[in-house]
Amino acid sequence: MTLGLGPGSGRVVEFGPGTGRFTEAILARGVPAANLTLFELDEEFVAHLRQKFPGVTVHQAGAETADRLLDPGVHTVISGLPLLSMPTAVREAIVGAAFRILGPRGSYVQFTYGPRPPLPPDQIESLGLRVNRGHKIWANLPPARVYRFRRA
Numbered sequence: 038m039t040l041g042l043g044p045g046s047g048r049v050v051e052f053g054p055g056t057g058r059f060t061e062a063i064l065a066r067g068v069p070a071a072n073l074t075l076f077e078l079d080e081e082f083v084a085h086l087r088q089k090f091p092g093v094t095v096h097q098a099g100a101e102t103a104d105r106l107l108d109p110g111v112h113t114v115i116s117g118l119p120l121l122s123m124p125t126a127v128r129e130a131i132v133g134a135a136f137r138i139l140g141p142r143g144s145y146v147q148f149t150y151g152p153r154p155p156l157p158p159d160q161i162e163s164l165g166l167r168v169n170r171g172h173k174i175w176a177n178l179p180p181a182r183v184y185r186f187r188r189a
């Protein structure tokens with residue numbers, strides 16, 4: 038999920054960080070805390086994340102509002118959201134917001150446990166995206182696959 042990130046990545050945003058497992062991995066790659074912004078809905082997780090990751094900006098807000106709170110030019114959006122189980126309109130609002138804040142070469146990284154990409158083909162096309170399918174991670178329980186979306 039965090040492959041390729043480093044101290045020079047610029048601004049990174051995480052959607053649905055929960056307990057902060059991916060947040061830890063992003064920071065371990067050398068992304069400065071000041072360059073990382075989280076969007077989490079759950080009040081308890083937000084309190085936990087603020088305490089655990091000083092210097093990281095944590096918004097208690099839906100990922101779909103990210104473009105109201107952030108300027109464009111973000112390098113990468115890492116998503117821990119259960120995207121496939123969300124209604125189509127919510128999914129579109131979330132990925133749409135991600136691409137309104139991402140820079141021209143920015144990418145949206147999303148894992149899924151399912152056999153198909155975490156966005157259906159018609160939605161990938163209507164959003165003007167292309168997708169890169171990563172290897173299946175068998176060591177994950179359940180096994181998961183990481184997808185990277187970019188502008189077509």
Ligand SMILES: C[S@@+](CC[C@H](N)C(=O)[O-])C[C@H]1O[C@@H](n2cnc3c(N)ncnc32)[C@H](O)[C@@H]1O
Pocket residue numbers: 052053054055056057058059076077078079082098099100101117118119
């Ligand atoms: C599967 S959990 C993430 C697990 C996380 N990777 C961890 O290590 O704990 C998904 C998280 O997304 C949050 N969430 C769900 N819908 C959201 C939304 N629209 N915007 C932001 N966060 C959301 C949930 O509160 C939950 O914490």
